[in-house]
Amino acid sequence: MNAEQLKFKILKSEDQKQESAGAIPDWGIEDGELFIRTMNGEELAEFTDSMQSARRAAAGTKASDPDAEDEAFDSNIRARLLVRVLVDKEGERVFTNEDLAQLNKKSGRILVHLFHKAQELNGLGKMNQDTMVKPSGETQNSASGSDSPEGLEDPQ
Numbered sequence: 001m002n003a004e005q006l007k008f009k010i011l012k013s014e015d016q017k018q019e020s021a022g023a024i025p026d027w028g029i030e031d032g033e034l035f036i037r038t039m040n041g042e043e044l045a046e047f048t049d050s051m052q053s054a055r056r057a058a059a060g061t062k063a064s065d066p067d068a069e070d071e072a073f074d075s076n077i078r079a080r081l082l083v084r085v086l087v088d089k090e091g092e093r094v095f096t097n098e099d100l101a102q103l104n105k106k107s108g109r110i111l112v113h114l115f116h117k118a119q120e121l122n123g124l125g126k127m128n129q130d131t132m133v134k135p136s137g138e139t140q141n142s143a144s145g146s147d148s149p150e151g152l153e154d155p156q
Contacts, residue, residue: 016040018091019121021114026107034094035087036118043084044122050080050097078115079104085118 021034054076083095083103095103119125
């Protein structure tokens, strides 16, 4: 397979995933109502940038106490990820970035649970190579559509 064929194959693949967050009785959410999705490359960069900005802000306000700096930074990490990846059945975001403070006031137990699911689905934290590629070399979510992205033609 040549470079052009590989490019086409990669860019036409449907690699975005969405999984049910499960039932969350404390929020009145039934299984199949709330979902966690993967971020694309642009969204991941935005998330990473927001985390770096938060780290700098925490460092500026808590410079005399490194433990307080880490606590200020870590207190938002879960909500920062969740506002980006919690979606409804149709894949529409439930929260905007402006909802961060409100979401962060919800149950820590639930936020931690959802954060760990989102972290795993998005390959954040401890990266497990097995979750990215199967031993056969196929991705876990192989391309299912035949429509190519705009501007791409099958090079065969």
